[in-house]
Amino acid sequence: MNNQAPTRTAAAWALPLGGLVLSLGLLGVSVAVPQTLVAGFFGVVAVALAFLTGKLTLSPSQAAQPAPADWAEPTAVVQAQDDSELRKVGSVWVPTLENQLNTANKQMEQGIVSLTEAFGDIHSKLNDIVKTATQAADVLGASGSGQGGLAGEVSHSLTGMLDAFKQSLHEKAEMFKEVKGFISSTDELKKMATSVEELAAKTNLLALNAAIEAARAGEEGRGFSIVADEVRKLSMLSAETGLKIRERVQDISSAARRAGDGAVRMEASDQHMLNHANTTVASVVTQFHAVTEPLETASQQIIHNTQVVSSSLNNAVVHFQFQDRVSQIVGHVCDSLEHLKSQTEEGLLGLDVQALMTDLEKNYTMAEERINHSSSHVTKVASKAAPASKASAHVEFFDTAPATAPAAKADEDITFF
């Protein structure tokens, strides 16, 4: 209740009330809402407030001019008309503005919630794509583990198989050396068998001579003749055995030579096969690289681009925080309009702009609101929300120290207490 200006007229209230209305209008206009419809609502409200400001504000020349004689009415009548109009402002105009603001606020919130849900869904799906592409890149060789990925694995496996093949060929070559050594041994065996035959022939000749000498000795040489005869039989048996050995060794030697010849041919074939395998493996690995490298590059590109898009999307969604701020500003404007409405119920005498401003200021939570409030007499609007990147003490941490402990900044964005 204002009790300090009981004789004021509407013109006398015009300037301060106009300032308040302009302030509310600026708050409405300052809302940066991307939706045309919602912006339209705020625009209508701002225009209405500006219109009321114009209606209530008299220019200095108008105020200075004396009223024409036919306009002259008793002060009580003018007061009554002003009160009636002012009550209509409270009962009709203010509720209409409140309805428009509330509708705009609800529509904006619904829109932002839907957008955030949709963006969140896209963000989630992009993260799934990054996971899948990362797994693919890991398999293809982008894991950074130094294993070379799938192409490296294939190369490693094929090289291992080639190594096993080479080892097998090496063992086969060792066996062929043994066969060659065996062929060489059979030649010596043949010589030994021949020596046995020659020894048997000489022994036989020696036994024959012994038998002749025994016969010449007569009856005394009879015993010696029997021994010489037995030696001759043994030498003949040795000669037969030597012959058999030589024939057998000949058979073995022939077989060994055939095996040796086969081994030589096989060695040449194996070397050819090994060379072919080496060339084939190198070609396969090269072709595999030619396929996997572009895939790997593509996977990396997908990961990078998706992460960039995801990050941009995340940042975009974070900007939706403006809805909370706008909602609060609109709420404070509506509260003040409600206060104005209650004042108008008592007519002009009930108006108390100072009380309206004080009450409005109590509700502020944001720096922009306070800037608008302090500059409401000039056409300057804090149109931008405090940026999320604002450096000064955006986050403050409280430790277990007493609440009066002084703050100590850790870096530009975070302050520890």
Add this chain to the structure above:
Amino acid sequence: MSKTVLIVDDSTSLRQVVAMTLKSQGFEVLEGCDGKDALTKLDGRKIHLIVSDLNMPNMDGLTFVREVKKNATYKFVPIIMLTTESDDKLKAEGQAAGLKAWMVKPFKPEQMLQAVNKLVA
């Protein structure tokens, strides 16, 4: 095992933005639309951190913080106040009530994650 964060804010869109930021880093998220609603979420389940708004209908953020500190199960859960308010007197009240941090909206995602990771570590 992922950590669980309770987000308390009367603005659905703000809860969504905070939830999206935290979920992208593997946090589980619970939501309460005001202090009173959030108290019903304190039903014995493990909660590692609470992010709460200050001005909310039914029960404001400071009252909610004081109620949490009375709860034997949850009194040691760190709480971040996330609000458009930056008044030093309110911050002092919040610190006295047991808040671990005060963050002014609008927040930056990396800032939020840095604070959350610091307090749940």
